[in-house]
């Protein structure tokens with residue numbers, strides 16, 4: 642049960658002009674959506690609950706299995722309109738096979754890259770058994786959860802077809818609901834961030850930024866933070882993790898910009914609820 646304290650931040654309407662064109666072809670927000678940064682230790686698992694159906698971005702390590710499925714059960718998740726595997730590292734796809742086996746899934750998105758691990762193969766096998774096809778992300782594509790959706794996702798990355806590091810294949814999604822924008826970075830690093838910046842024009846400003854790569858200094862360049870200008874940042878990482886995430890350099894860059902930071906290692910599961918105008922944040926700890 643999440644503690645019922647906290648912060649409501651009201652958003653100015655400066656973003657409204659930027660998205661009015663998009664709103665013109667979408668339904669206006671009706672009701673609330675919630676974004677749950679589930680504390681799965683060192684890894685990512687983000688549940689998005691909406692009146693149109695639910696979505697899951699990443700599934701944490703296999704070691705977080707009980708936590709993940711316990712949480713989905715508590716939240717009454719009975720199916721997923723969208724399942725995103727940002728990239729094939731085990732701290733993101735550790736439970737994907739079981740998610741696909743347990744829950745009816747409508748759409749699956751994963752970058753076009755293979756990995757040789759058992760975890761990855763089991764995920765592919767589970768998809769095949771359910772006759773689910775993978776949709777590869779195409780930068781610039783926009784889609785909703787349902788046909789006539791009030792919620793939109795835009796793919797910002799990957800921009801290129803090949804990278805040296807698997808992290809940079811990460812699916813980066815911008816999610817817009819009314820005047821509120823979230824950016825989910827997966828483990829995208831500076832190479833991907835620079836490509837997103839170079840592609841420009843797609844409107845990077847966001848209210849909430851899920852930092853790339855667990856707050857590593859290999860992500861979240863100052864140029865990128867200045868382009869996104871988030872009100873708050875979320876870091877999904879494990880307490881005392883082996884990588885030293887989040888890195889001090891990243892925390893300093895966020896602090897210098899007055900960006901409020903939420904961390905799953907310190908705050909537990911972080912839930913943000915929005916009606917498309919304001920965002921309410923609830924922390925587990």
Ligand SMILES: [Zn+2]
Nearest residue numbers: 684730732828
């Ligand atoms: Zn990761």
